[in-house]
Amino acid sequence: MGFHNATVYQVYPKSFADADGDGVGDLRGIIERVPYIASLGVDYVWLNPFYPSPGRDNGYDISDYCAVDPAMGTMEDFDELSAALAAHGISPMLDMVFNHVSTSHEWFQRALAGEDRYREYFYIRRAKADGSLTTNWVSKFGGPAWARFLSEGGDADEYYLHLFDPTQADLNWHNPQVRAEAARVVNFWRAHGVKAFRFDVINLIGKTEPLADAVPGRDDRYVYTDGPAVHDFLRELNEASFGQDPDSVTVGEMSSTSIPACVDYTAPHRRELTMVFNFHHLKVDYERGAKWTRMEPDIAQLKRILDEWQRGLQAGGGWNALFWNNHDQPRAINRFGDADTYRIETATMLATLIHLNRGTPFIYMGEEIGMTDPEYASIDDYVDVEARNAYAALVAGGMDEDAAFDIVRAKARDNARTPMQWDDGPNAGFSTATPWLRPTNQATINVACEEAEGRILPYYRALVALRKRLPIISEGGYEGYAMDNDDVVAYVRTPPEGDAGAARLLVVCSMRPHPVEVAIAAEYRRGRVLIGNNAERPTSFEETPLPATLTLAPYEAIALLAGDAQA
Numbered sequence: 001m002g003f004h005n006a007t008v009y010q011v012y013p014k015s016f017a018d019a020d021g022d023g024v025g026d027l028r029g030i031i032e033r034v035p036y037i038a039s040l041g042v043d044y045v046w047l048n049p050f051y052p053s054p055g056r057d058n059g060y061d062i063s064d065y066c067a068v069d070p071a072m073g074t075m076e077d078f079d080e081l082s083a084a085l086a087a088h089g090i091s092p093m094l095d096m097v098f099n100h101v102s103t104s105h106e107w108f109q110r111a112l113a114g115e116d117r118y119r120e121y122f123y124i125r126r127a128k129a130d131g132s133l134t135t136n137w138v139s140k141f142g143g144p145a146w147a148r149f150l151s152e153g154g155d156a157d158e159y160y161l162h163l164f165d166p167t168q169a170d171l172n173w174h175n176p177q178v179r180a181e182a183a184r185v186v187n188f189w190r191a192h193g194v195k196a197f198r199f200d201v202i203n204l205i206g207k208t209e210p211l212a213d214a215v216p217g218r219d220d221r222y223v224y225t226d227g228p229a230v231h232d233f234l235r236e237l238n239e240a241s242f243g244q245d246p247d248s249v250t251v252g253e254m255s256s257t258s259i260p261a262c263v264d265y266t267a268p269h270r271r272e273l274t275m276v277f278n279f280h281h282l283k284v285d286y287e288r289g290a291k292w293t294r295m296e297p298d299i300a301q302l303k304r305i306l307d308e309w310q311r312g313l314q315a316g317g318g319w320n321a322l323f324w325n326n327h328d329q330p331r332a333i334n335r336f337g338d339a340d341t342y343r344i345e346t347a348t349m350l351a352t353l354i355h356l357n358r359g360t361p362f363i364y365m366g367e368e369i370g371m372t373d374p375e376y377a378s379i380d381d382y383v384d385v386e387a388r389n390a391y392a393a394l395v396a397g398g399m400d401e402d403a404a405f406d407i408v409r410a411k412a413r414d415n416a417r418t419p420m421q422w423d424d425g426p427n428a429g430f431s432t433a434t435p436w437l438r439p440t441n442q443a444t445i446n447v448a449c450e451e452a453e454g455r456i457l458p459y460y461r462a463l464v465a466l467r468k469r470l471p472i473i474s475e476g477g478y479e480g481y482a483m484d485n486d487d488v489v490a491y492v493r494t495p496p497e498g499d500a501g502a503a504r505l506l507v508v509c510s511m512r513p514h515p516v517e518v519a520i521a522a523e524y525r526r527g528r529v530l531i532g533n534n535a536e537r538p539t540s541f542e543e544t545p546l547p548a549t550l551t552l553a554p555y556e557a558i559a560l561l562a563g564d565a566q567a
């Protein structure tokens, strides 16, 4: 299938390239960098929201779904960007944020003005008789998930639901008019030639009515996540919009989801979505599941989760989006490796693990040059509402400021949002003006130096090309390998149906900063190296076989094709 051998590159427009010199990225900046994007060999470019927005949550608070924010450019710029990408066979993938809308959006404003039609677009509820809120849900950005609905001459006891910031009002998808609006938005962009979409926190749209309290003391997400209605709503949206295009590709961002739900979201016969992001593998450094904590990643757990998702989605005929990084996650090099001593090894090892696996890999801008978290020294360097709220909450809860800052530094979403580092200049080649978020280590980590002598960028290009070329990667099966060895994450890709003669592919990735041992099954000992990040290794072991127990270098990755078969 088309998307099985595809790779997606994610561009955070605000931070990719600034063409008009105001310190904020824009669409024309991306146009200038299309040749670079094309040089990676990718098929899709996911663009985070660039629509008009008050920017309270960096564009995820949309005030007009069918326009371009003037700070980002114009609709003509978008069409030009699409055409420039199309010239290289690349399609834009647009971010559709349909769980909620900015309170500045016309729909919410008209609801506030008392228009019944628009009140019904939202969850507006009176406080209970005892004055308490409709439900005890908490906002994902802190505080209660209900805010006062201060309508003109209206009922002062009304509240509206916001699972995120108070300026992001949840849309009531049980209302057929809301569902029709969503389809209209997708079709608007389809008319601009877009055929790929990413749906933001889409598994939150099926809240079960009546909205119910979470059991006190228990995390409330189970009440409103993955409700059965999500599937119905997705099928309806599919039929009314993107599903009309046989080439459409969609990815749903699934917050706190499950394997069975994601099989259902992505099994082709269900006609819901193409693939899903889940985040369980990125919570292995959350102490007791809580984000704003500090903990070393639990590699045994990481390994188990990756394996369960691979096996689960394969068994159910579903499809995973594969990723380590995005605009919401601190850089994976800092989390899972050593950003100082072994930056190159960590970057290439993590890339190997993702790109050779079953699913569609996503590269988040800067990942391909080994960008790391910025080295900020003060909470004032952070811009994100989530980070600032979390810091304030930790300090208000009695934690001393240094400890709170240490947590924010490790977990803030701003870690990923610093400008793309194009060169070693003061503004990293991103802008002629001071960037909206400060880069700190562009002197050593930047595109120009990777192009000249780097090892990470060529490695990514090679991985993207391998997926295009080899059906064992794009279409092959998955089996876990060395499951009792917690120093490595390893798997075997098995020949796809119809290609039974292809060599099996063993992928072994060390997760440790010191040498580790791994058993190599006999069939791979005379194997050929498909790709690896240890320059000391020969490219083939046909002459001198590998030992039964192989010692891997720190963060080494090696992919071995079995025996003497040709891939």
Ligand code: GLC
Pocket: 057, 060, 061, 097, 164, 200, 201, 253, 327, 328
């Ligand atoms: C998703 C986005 C994130 C945003 C949130 C609310 O998780 O990726 O950036 O804050 O949804 O829209």
